[in-house]
Amino acid sequence: MHIIFHLCLIVTLLATSIDCQGARGGGSRGGSSIRTGSRGSSYRTSGGSSCTGDGCTKSGVIIGSIFGGVFGLLAIVFGGMYCYRQWKGQPLRSNPAFVTQPTSNTNETYSQGYFETGIWSSRYCQNNSWHGPHQLYLSFSDTMSRVDGEGTDDIGAFTIDGIFCRQTQKLALTKIYKQGTGNMAENFGHKVTIQLIWNSNQNVFEGKWFIHTTKYRGEDKFELKYHQTTEKSWEMTKY
Known part of the structure; x- marks a missing residue:
């Protein structure tokens, strides 16, 4: 200026x-x-x-x-x-506005891995390189249209809080890192906004992640896919 x-x-x-x-x-x-x-x-x-x-x-x-x-x-x-x-690093719409906006996917039929409670596999792209896959646990509540969970990636441990809409087949998450875990240089307890839409051809949620803090601002691709594992194996992976 x-x-x-x-x-x-x-x-x-x-x-x-x-x-x-x-x-x-x-x-x-x-x-x-x-x-x-x-x-x-x-x-x-x-x-x-x-x-x-x-x-x-x-x-x-x-x-x-x-x-x-x-x-x-x-x-x-x-x-x-x-x-x-x-x-930079801010989505065009808030999570509630994003999941309720209609899309061309509205009339598609249900397929496996679509809003299933269990173990999911995620990966994200940053600096032209994919990171992951990383496992996380997600629990979907149809009565409240909410989702919560937890997991760990190469940045650190995190919790998940989000919302979803079966009609639009969209999922919006807020990933909150637990400061003091994982990569100390990159984990400062920040939040990541993730906005995804279901791809029925690949059985995967696709979209973008957004970070907008005083230390870092960026956005890139994000993918989330249902992972076939048992709860017992998840407990072993988690710890």
């Missing part, structure tokens, strides 16, 4: 200086002038060249407009970059 302010100040000063020079008219310091002789004949006296009259004013306006256009373009570019950084 400081760069944009300085550019604005420079352009304003240049445009003002050019416009003032054109508005002087005059030409008292030199330039050619026409004088009338005693018999009515005229003759021209020459000196140094000088910009006078409306022509110079128009030139100042044109140059000022050019500088203004350049500044406007730079303001749009830097403004867009600033806004992108401020909003």
